[in-house]
Amino acid sequence: MKKVLIAILLLGLLPHASADYIHWVDFRLSAPVLRSALELDMASQGGEQPLDWIDILALAAAWRGGTGVTVADTQRAAQALRGDTPPERLPGMAGRYFSYYREAYGAALGGLVGHFAIRRTDPQTGEAEWIPAYGLKAFSPIAAGYFWSHYPDFGAQRSYGYARPHLGNDILGALGTPICAVEGGTVEALGWNRYGGWRIGIRSDDRKRYYYYAHLRKDTPYAEGLAVGQRVQAGEVIGFMGRTGYSAQENVNNIETVHLHFGLQLIFDESQKECDSEIWIDVYPIIELLASHCSSVARDPQTGRWERLYPYCDLDAEPIRSAAAR
Incomplete structure (x- = not known):
C-alpha cells in the first residue's frame, strides 16, 4: 500500500x-x-x-x-x-x-445527477404537465432508438500527425445518427479540426467539464442554428455522426469507420484549457452509465429541425417557468 x-x-x-x-x-x-x-x-x-x-x-x-x-x-x-x-x-x-x-x-x-422535469401530455385530456424527478439528468450522446457499440479504447495509440494516446471513447454507429449533448452548457468550439474533423466543444455551466464531440458528418455536421456562444440543453440534438477528419482540408472523410469520438476534459484552472498538460479522463464507464438514459428525438417534417419528443427542464439550472416559455 x-x-x-x-x-x-x-x-x-x-x-x-x-x-x-x-x-x-x-x-x-x-x-x-x-x-x-x-x-x-x-x-x-x-x-x-x-x-x-x-x-x-x-x-x-x-x-x-x-x-x-x-x-x-x-x-x-x-x-x-x-x-x-x-x-x-x-x-x-x-x-x-x-x-x-x-x-x-x-x-x-458534477452535472450528471440532480433535479429535472419532463413535460408529458396526457393522451386522454391532451393537457401537458411538467413532471419533476430526481436522478440522472444527463443523457447518452447517442439519441434513443439508434444502434451503437463501443469498447474501452482510452489511451490506445494514434499515429495521424504524431504518435499520441487516444483521449476519448469511440462510439460506432450509422452515418447521420443524431448526437445529443450529454450535459447542458455553452458551445465553445465549432468548426473544423484536422484531427477531429467537424467537431463541437461544449463547456458545462460550472466550467469544470469540456465535452468534445468529433468526426461529425460531412456537409451537414451540425444541428440547424448551432453556434458558438449558444447554450444547449442536456439531450438536445447538436450534430450527426460521420467520419470526417485526419486532414488539413475541410469537409473531408479521411476516417475509415463511421463513429463519434467523445471526450471529456476536466478544467480546474483556465490555464489548463489549451496546454500540453490537459486533463482528459476515460469516459467509457460514464457512457455505460448513460446508455439506458437516451434522449427521444425526431425530425420535424415541416421545419426539418430535430426536436426532443419530451420537453426537458434542468431544475438545478432554471425554473420550470423559463422552460415553459421556450
Missing part, C-alpha cells in the same frame, strides 16, 4: 503542497460502481440523511487509493456517511484524501 501511495504522489494524482489546483485526475471507476453510488443516492432522497453519490465515490476511492473500487466499497461508504463523523475527519486514508477525491470526482461527474 505504501508503494501505491508513493507512486500516486509522484504521478501527481494527489495534491501537492505547492499546488493551488488539481493537475491530474486518474478516473478509474467502473460503470457498476457508478451505478451503485447513484442508486444509493437516489434511495436516500427524501429521508433523514440524503446522500450524495459523489461523496460516496470519493470516500470509497480514498480508502482504495483511487483504484479497485468495488460496489461493496460504495455500500460501506454510504454507511459511513450516515454516521456522525464528517468524512474529512475519518481516520487513516479516508480523512486524508477524501477532499481531493471529492473535488476531482465532483469536476468529472
Whole structure:
C-alpha cells in the first residue's frame, strides 16, 4: 500500500503542497460502481440523511487509493456517511484524501445527477404537465432508438500527425445518427479540426467539464442554428455522426469507420484549457452509465429541425417557468 501511495504522489494524482489546483485526475471507476453510488443516492432522497453519490465515490476511492473500487466499497461508504463523523475527519486514508477525491470526482461527474422535469401530455385530456424527478439528468450522446457499440479504447495509440494516446471513447454507429449533448452548457468550439474533423466543444455551466464531440458528418455536421456562444440543453440534438477528419482540408472523410469520438476534459484552472498538460479522463464507464438514459428525438417534417419528443427542464439550472416559455 505504501508503494501505491508513493507512486500516486509522484504521478501527481494527489495534491501537492505547492499546488493551488488539481493537475491530474486518474478516473478509474467502473460503470457498476457508478451505478451503485447513484442508486444509493437516489434511495436516500427524501429521508433523514440524503446522500450524495459523489461523496460516496470519493470516500470509497480514498480508502482504495483511487483504484479497485468495488460496489461493496460504495455500500460501506454510504454507511459511513450516515454516521456522525464528517468524512474529512475519518481516520487513516479516508480523512486524508477524501477532499481531493471529492473535488476531482465532483469536476468529472458534477452535472450528471440532480433535479429535472419532463413535460408529458396526457393522451386522454391532451393537457401537458411538467413532471419533476430526481436522478440522472444527463443523457447518452447517442439519441434513443439508434444502434451503437463501443469498447474501452482510452489511451490506445494514434499515429495521424504524431504518435499520441487516444483521449476519448469511440462510439460506432450509422452515418447521420443524431448526437445529443450529454450535459447542458455553452458551445465553445465549432468548426473544423484536422484531427477531429467537424467537431463541437461544449463547456458545462460550472466550467469544470469540456465535452468534445468529433468526426461529425460531412456537409451537414451540425444541428440547424448551432453556434458558438449558444447554450444547449442536456439531450438536445447538436450534430450527426460521420467520419470526417485526419486532414488539413475541410469537409473531408479521411476516417475509415463511421463513429463519434467523445471526450471529456476536466478544467480546474483556465490555464489548463489549451496546454500540453490537459486533463482528459476515460469516459467509457460514464457512457455505460448513460446508455439506458437516451434522449427521444425526431425530425420535424415541416421545419426539418430535430426536436426532443419530451420537453426537458434542468431544475438545478432554471425554473420550470423559463422552460415553459421556450
